[in-house]
Amino acid sequence: MSPFAFLIASPFFAVGAAVAHADVWSTAVASERPISYYEASAGADAVSGSWSAYGGLTAALLGDIRDDGWRVRTSGGYGRYRYARPAFDPFSKRLIWPEFRGEMLFADAMIGYKHTFGRLIVKAYAGLTEEQHLIRPHAPSLLAFDDENAVQGSRRGFKGALETWLDFGNWGFAQIDASWSAPFEAYGSRARLGFRLDATWSAGVEASVFGNLNHDHGRAGAFVRAEWAWGEASVSAGADGDAKDVQGAFGSLGLLLRF
Numbered sequence: 001m002s003p004f005a006f007l008i009a010s011p012f013f014a015v016g017a018a019v020a021h022a023d024v025w026s027t028a029v030a031s032e033r034p035i036s037y038y039e040a041s042a043g044a045d046a047v048s049g050s051w052s053a054y055g056g057l058t059a060a061l062l063g064d065i066r067d068d069g070w071r072v073r074t075s076g077g078y079g080r081y082r083y084a085r086p087a088f089d090p091f092s093k094r095l096i097w098p099e100f101r102g103e104m105l106f107a108d109a110m111i112g113y114k115h116t117f118g119r120l121i122v123k124a125y126a127g128l129t130e131e132q133h134l135i136r137p138h139a140p141s142l143l144a145f146d147d148e149n150a151v152q153g154s155r156r157g158f159k160g161a162l163e164t165w166l167d168f169g170n171w172g173f174a175q176i177d178a179s180w181s182a183p184f185e186a187y188g189s190r191a192r193l194g195f196r197l198d199a200t201w202s203a204g205v206e207a208s209v210f211g212n213l214n215h216d217h218g219r220a221g222a223f224v225r226a227e228w229a230w231g232e233a234s235v236s237a238g239a240d241g242d243a244k245d246v247q248g249a250f251g252s253l254g255l256l257l258r259f
Contacts, residue, residue, distance in 0.1 A: 034229060036065045036258035041075075043255065047240045048248030052079030052104070065258060068115050073125060076107040082138065085148065099138040100146050106131040108159055121165040129159035131183045150184070150213040157182030172196055172204070186212040192223065200226055206236055217242055219250055231257040 039058040045051065056075030063069055084099045110127025132154040135146050146152070159181040166174045173196075178189040187210060194204035201224070208219045221238015233255045240250040 034258075036230075037063075039065050039256055039258050041254065041256045043253060045079075045250065045252040047250040049083065050079065050081035052077055054078075056108075069113070071112050071114065073110045073112060073127075074108065077105070079104045085146070100149070101136050101138050102152075103134045104132065110159060110161065112161075119167045119169075121167075123161075123163040125159075125161040125163075127159055128156060129181050129183065130154065130156040131181065131186070133184070155183035170196060172202070184212045186210075194223070194225060200228065202227075206238070215242065221250065230259070231255070 037060050040056070041058075042053075042055045044053045054075060054077030056073060058065065058071055058073040060067070061070040061072065065071070081102045081104070082099060083102070106129060108127060108129045110125040112123055112125035114121065114123045116122075133152045135149055135152045137146075159179065161177070161179040163177045164175065168174070173192075173194045175192040175194070176189070178187075180187045188208065189210070190206060190208035192204055192206040194202045196202045203224045204222065206219075206221055206223050210217055217240065219238055219240050221236055223234055223236035225234040226232060233253070235251075235253045237249065237251045239246045239248075241247045
C-alpha cells in the first residue's frame with residue numbers, strides 16, 4: 001500500500017480521472033450539435049485504498065462553449081483514502097505500521113481562455129482553490145495523529161490548469177492535460193492517444209503522473225470514450241503505482257454534458 005494516495009478530480013485527476021475535453025467533432029456529429037453555453041462534468045475514481053468523486057460547471061462568457069474565448073469554471077470534489085507508515089513502538093521495541101484514514105475536500109473557482117490553432121485546441125485556466133485533508137487513526141493506536149504527514153489541514157491558494165487537444169482527422173486524436181495548485185503543491189498530468197472506431201466511439205491508451213508534498217504516483221491504462229452532439233462519456237482502467245512497483249489497479253469514469 002502506498003504511503004499516500006493522492007485524490008483529485010481535477011481537470012484531471014484530477015485528473016483524475018477525468019472527462020476528455022473533446023471540442024473537435026466528426027462531420028456527422030458536428031452537423032447535429034446544438035449551440036451550448038455550459039458544460040457540466042462529473043466523475044469518479046477508485047484505486048486500492050482510496051476513492052473520489054467530483055463535479056463542475058464551465059460557462060462561456062460569450063457565444064458557444066466550443067468557440068474560442070473566455071470562460072469561467074467552478075468545481076469541487078470529495079474523497080477518502082487510507083495509508084500506513086512505519087513507526088517505532090517504545091513498549092514492544094519493534095517497528096509497527098499504524099494505519100490512518102483520510103478525507104479530502106476541494107473547491108475551485110477559475111477563469112480561462114480557449115484558443116484554436118488549426119487542429120490544436122488549447123485551454124488555459126487560473127484561479128483559486130481551497131483543499132482540506134482530515135487525517136484520523138484507523139483504530140486505537142500508539143499514534144493519535146500523523147505528525148509526519150505534510151498534507152493535512154485546510155489551505156487555499158493559486159491553481160492553474162492547461163488542457164490541450166490535437167485532432168488527427170478521422171482516425172484519432174491526442175490529449176494532454178496538466179494542473180498544479182499551491183496549497184499542498186499538488187500536481188497532475190494525463191496524456192491520451194485515441195483511435196476513432198466510428199463517429200461516436202473511440203478507444204486508446206493513457207498515462208498519468210500526479211502527486212503532492214507527500215508522494216508521487218503514476219498510472220498506465222486504456223480508455224473507451226463515446227461522444228454525442230450534447231456530450232460525452234469515458235471509462236478507463238489500468239495499473240497504479242509509484243517509482244518502486246505497481247501497487248494496484250485503478251478505474252475511473254467521467255461524464256460531460258453541454259447545454
